[in-house]
Amino acid sequence: MKNFKKYWHVWWTSAKLSLSTNLATRGASLMFILGKFLRFGFFIYFLFVLGDNIQEIAGYEISTIFTFFLVFNVFDLFGQLFFRGIYWFRQQVISGEFDFCLVKPINPLFQALTRQTDFLDMPLLIVVVIALIKQGISLNIQQAIMLILVSLSSIILITAVHTAVAALGVLTTEVDHTILIFRDLSLMARFPIDIYVDSIRAILTFVIPIGLIFTFPAKAFLGLLTLQNGLLAIFASGLFFYLSHTFWQYALTQYSSASS
Amino acid sequence: MSIIKVKNLKKYYKVHEKEPGLKGSIKSLFSRKYKEVKAVNNISFEVKEGELVGFIGPNGAGKTTTLKCLSGLLYPTSGTVEVLGFTPWDRKAAFQKQFSLVMGQKNQLWWDLPPIETFILNKEIYEIPDNQYQKILKKLVKLLDVQKILNIQVRKLSLGQRMKCELIAALIHNPKVLFLDEPTIGLDVVMQKTVRDFIKDYNKQFKSTILLTSHYMGDVKKLAKRVIIIDSGTLLFDGNLQDVIDRFARNKIISLVFSKEINQRELAEFGDVREYQYPKARINVPRNQAAKKASDLLDKFPVADLVIEEPPIEAIIREVFTGKMKSSKKR
Amino acid sequence: MSFKKYITAAKISWENGFIYRLNFIMWRVRSVIQIITIYFLWLAITTKNPNSFGYDQVTLLTYVLGTSLMRAVVFSSRSIDAQREISSGDLNNYLIKPLNYFKYWLFRDFADKALNIVFSLIEIIILFFIFRPSLFFQTNILTLVQFLLLSGLAMIMYFYFSFIISMTTFWYPESNGWPQRFLIFTVLEFLSGGLFPLDILPKPIFNIVNLLPSAHFLFTPLQVYLGRISGSQIFFSAGNMLLWTVLLWALAKFMWHKGLKIYGAYGR
Numbered sequence: 001m002k003n004f005k006k007y008w009h010v011w012w013t014s015a016k017l018s019l020s021t022n023l024a025t026r027g028a029s030l031m032f033i034l035g036k037f038l039r040f041g042f043f044i045y046f047l048f049v050l051g052d053n054i055q056e057i058a059g060y061e062i063s064t065i066f067t068f069f070l071v072f073n074v075f076d077l078f079g080q081l082f083f084r085g086i087y088w089f090r091q092q093v094i095s096g097e098f099d100f101c102l103v104k105p106i107n108p109l110f111q112a113l114t115r116q117t118d119f120l121d122m123p124l125l126i127v128v129v130i131a132l133i134k135q136g137i138s139l140n141i142q143q144a145i146m147l148i149l150v151s152l153s154s155i156i157l158i159t160a161v162h163t164a165v166a167a168l169g170v171l172t173t174e175v176d177h178t179i180l181i182f183r184d185l186s187l188m189a190r191f192p193i194d195i196y197v198d199s200i201r202a203i204l205t206f207v208i209p210i211g212l213i214f215t216f217p218a219k220a221f222l223g224l225l226t227l228q229n230g231l232l233a234i235f236a237s238g239l240f241f242y243l244s245h246t247f248w249q250y251a252l253t254q255y256s257s258a259s260s
Numbered sequence: 261m262s263i264i265k266v267k268n269l270k271k272y273y274k275v276h277e278k279e280p281g282l283k284g285s286i287k288s289l290f291s292r293k294y295k296e297v298k299a300v301n302n303i304s305f306e307v308k309e310g311e312l313v314g315f316i317g318p319n320g321a322g323k324t325t326t327l328k329c330l331s332g333l334l335y336p337t338s339g340t341v342e343v344l345g346f347t348p349w350d351r352k353a354a355f356q357k358q359f360s361l362v363m364g365q366k367n368q369l370w371w372d373l374p375p376i377e378t379f380i381l382n383k384e385i386y387e388i389p390d391n392q393y394q395k396i397l398k399k400l401v402k403l404l405d406v407q408k409i410l411n412i413q414v415r416k417l418s419l420g421q422r423m424k425c426e427l428i429a430a431l432i433h434n435p436k437v438l439f440l441d442e443p444t445i446g447l448d449v450v451m452q453k454t455v456r457d458f459i460k461d462y463n464k465q466f467k468s469t470i471l472l473t474s475h476y477m478g479d480v481k482k483l484a485k486r487v488i489i490i491d492s493g494t495l496l497f498d499g500n501l502q503d504v505i506d507r508f509a510r511n512k513i514i515s516l517v518f519s520k521e522i523n524q525r526e527l528a529e530f531g532d533v534r535e536y537q538y539p540k541a542r543i544n545v546p547r548n549q550a551a552k553k554a555s556d557l558l559d560k561f562p563v564a565d566l567v568i569e570e571p572p573i574e575a576i577i578r579e580v581f582t583g584k585m586k587s588s589k590k591r
Numbered sequence: 592m593s594f595k596k597y598i599t600a601a602k603i604s605w606e607n608g609f610i611y612r613l614n615f616i617m618w619r620v621r622s623v624i625q626i627i628t629i630y631f632l633w634l635a636i637t638t639k640n641p642n643s644f645g646y647d648q649v650t651l652l653t654y655v656l657g658t659s660l661m662r663a664v665v666f667s668s669r670s671i672d673a674q675r676e677i678s679s680g681d682l683n684n685y686l687i688k689p690l691n692y693f694k695y696w697l698f699r700d701f702a703d704k705a706l707n708i709v710f711s712l713i714e715i716i717i718l719f720f721i722f723r724p725s726l727f728f729q730t731n732i733l734t735l736v737q738f739l740l741l742s743g744l745a746m747i748m749y750f751y752f753s754f755i756i757s758m759t760t761f762w763y764p765e766s767n768g769w770p771q772r773f774l775i776f777t778v779l780e781f782l783s784g785g786l787f788p789l790d791i792l793p794k795p796i797f798n799i800v801n802l803l804p805s806a807h808f809l810f811t812p813l814q815v816y817l818g819r820i821s822g823s824q825i826f827f828s829a830g831n832m833l834l835w836t837v838l839l840w841a842l843a844k845f846m847w848h849k850g851l852k853i854y855g856a857y858g859r
Contacts, residue, residue: 025765025766027763027765027770028763028765028766028769028770029770031770031771031773031774032770032773032774034774035770035773035774035776035777036777038774038777038778039777039780042777042778042780042781043781046781046786046787049787049791049792049793050636052793053640053643053644053791054636054639054640054643055640056639056640057635057636057639057640058635058639177614177617177618177620177621178617180621181617181620181621181624184621184624184625184628185624187628188624188627188628188631191632191635195631195632195634195635195636196631196635197631197722200627200631328683331683331686331687332686332687333683333686333687333854334854335852351686353689356687356688356689357689359687360687361683361687363683366680366681366683366684368684370603370607372607373603373606373607377603377606380599380603381596381599381600381603382688384593384595384596384599384600385596385688385689385690386688386689387593387595387596387689
């Protein structure tokens with residue numbers, strides 16, 4: 001319990017600093033927020049335009065497609081909000097700042113990932129959640145539990161992905177693109193991954209679990225997720241979490257501190 | 261023939277002040293306070309061809325700003341500047357081909373490529389003919405002893421090696437005027453000496469006019485006969501280093517070695533005792549009384565050895581900066 | 592005026608690009624992912640809904656792959672780095688040299704575009720052989736020439752457009768210019784025709800969007816290639832593009848002069 005309190009305090013303090021920085025650069029912050037809303041708004045409008053012309057995509061009605069997009073945003077923003085630190089991680093490793101993380105009495109992975117909290121994603125996240133609530137949920141108890149469990153799995157998977165990226169960053173400092181590749185792949189899940197050809201769908205489910213992170217919770221929200229798939233998501237999250245953590249531990253053993 | 265002419269140069273900046281803390285951050289969303297910084301406040305001087313002049317001043321004195329105005333990087337708030345007959349901020353190619361600016365911390369070498377590639381690029385930018393390029397490159401490489409590292413990626417080089425290559429990149433076009441901004445900052449003592457020796461040799465061999473700024477006295481002592489002292493944007497002194505001592509040094513230092521123990525309090529009556537560790541002592545006395553005090557000391561105490569010295573130039577400059585002296589210009 | 596300095600700059604820019612092999616591969620991987628994403632999206636849409644947007648599947652897929660290729664040529668640039676150079680003060684190194692900053696970056700961008708198009712072509716050809724979409728291949732020589740000319744114009748337009756964004760850092764150097772760059776990227780994502788062909792938008796909206804410079808980076812040249820604009824329409828579009836190019840060029844020059852005056856004002 002004490003440990004949890006400590007980590008909460010550390011996180012909250014660094015989050016406040018991040019917020020201060022955002023407020024200090026008011027112009028920049030406003031532009032970022034505006035950009036995020038525009039990106040969201042444009043895509044929603046794009047879906048409307050699609051809806052004006054066609055009835056369905058890959059068996060889903062356009063209104064359902066909207067839901068998929070909203071759920072995608074929930075988890076996409078979650079990752080960006082809490083794990084913004086990963087974007088600065090490479091710099092930390094190269095400059096040797098990471099050494100300071102390693103000697104402090106706080107888990108270095110925690111430090112690396114949560115170093116920055118991007119509150120600029122908050123406004124949009126709130127809007128998205130409200131929109132989802134407005135969509136209306138009609139699930140029975142089982143389905144509701146499934147939704148909660150699968151959402152947790154998504155969060156665990158997102159953490160696992162960021163852990164793996166961090167581990168890769170420790171091993172080969174040249175990997176700035178990995179997290180961006182993850183973001184690019186995530187964008188594929190703005191639509192349900194059913195629209196993709198079987199081979200690609202398989203990769204997105206079993207290799208780089210985009211489908212598990214984004215499409216599965218959306219299906220659970222819509223009451224469309226089979227028990228089988230739900231269990232798959234839960235199992236996969238545990239597996240990926242374990243694997244990424246092992247990878248991270250391994251990376252630390254290979255760490256060679258930067259020289260000046 | 262003055263190659264650099266600066267008259268009544270002024271450069272003022274606007275800086276935004278922010279209150280600390282989260283409250284301050286929120287406040288700054290709504291209203292911001294600006295204050296005016298007078299980085300350079302009415303400076304005038306002239307430099308002749310081939311001179312090596314040192315600008316000294318504490319951090320924020322206005323040295324770098326002055327150099328930037330001379331390089332054409334900044335438009336002054338008012339005043340005139342002429343270098344090699346050109347107005348720097350017109351940025352005519354003919355002017356740019358004849359001068360060079362080296363800033364201690366800002367690099368121009370391409371990080372991921374060997375230094376030789378940047379040299380070649382600069383050769384093309386400055387439109388240097390092949391044989392001239394080869395000649396100068398050879399000379400510079402020899403002076404700085406960097407044969408072996410020309411083909412190694414810059415990011416793999418040590419700070420000292422990088423600095424040497426930065427110097428070559430800046431000098432490959434054989435500029436008539438060279439501006440050096442804090443050239444030895446961040447270097448270890450060995451590298452500092454190397455860079456200083458190089459600048460001195462370069463000035464001799466290539467007969468270029470060199471202006472260098474520094475807050476290290478070592479740079480100036482070693483290189484410049486003439487110094488310009490700047491503080492808070494104003495010119496405090498312009499003349500020979502020796503004259504700084506004559507003009508600003510109020511004291512001389514008498515170093516004593518005693519043959520027998522003495523009463524320290526009695527010693528203090530003669531002047532300001534800076535150090536006393538038997539058998540040695542150092543005492544500050546007013547300049548014009550130095551000789552008299554020395555003979556008095558020899559009378560009163562059992563002195564085995566006595567030396568009269570100038571105070572270290574660092575101490576004099578420090579006094580100048582802390583305003584013990586009224587500001588004055590001398591030419 | 593010797594161009595040798597700019598060609599040399601382009602050459603070592605090319606060299607520089609190859610240095611980080613892993614980085615390079617990653618960049619290509621991202622490019623492929625982006626192509627696949629959009630290709631499958633439209634494949635899925637058009638398979639069940641042929642002829643829905645005034646496009647048949649073949650034309651639409653050709654459009655999608657065509658714009659992906661065009662991106663490599665129009666949007667790829669090193670010159671984004673100018674925003675960092677201006678914000679950080681590294682611009683000083685260029686200002687003291689007899690070098691035209693615009694020309695310098697233009698040539699470096701050409702080197703980058705040349706590199707990009709080679710690899711994008713290879714990637715698209717490989718994808719073509721894997722997924723075997725039916726595509727439309729333009730055979731009319733005149734049309735092809737028009738397409739290539741407009742593509743060239745699009746490149747130049749984008750160069751000045753992008754540079755103008757970089758130059759906003761003279762006034763707003765915060766975060767090395769990324770806020771404004773991000774904002775523009777976001778808008779461009781939708782208004783350039785990269786995600787969808789602009790003419791699926793409702794007519795009144797499309798008419799406005801089509802007047803903006805963004806419509807001409809990808810959409811307009813590809814419409815010419817597909818033969819969807821022809822005759823007098825092409826002249827109108829080309830005229831529009833030319834006008835925008837001149838406007839952007841003029842704005843860029845103006846901002847450069849104003850910006851340099853400001854550059855010293857804040858002590859970078």
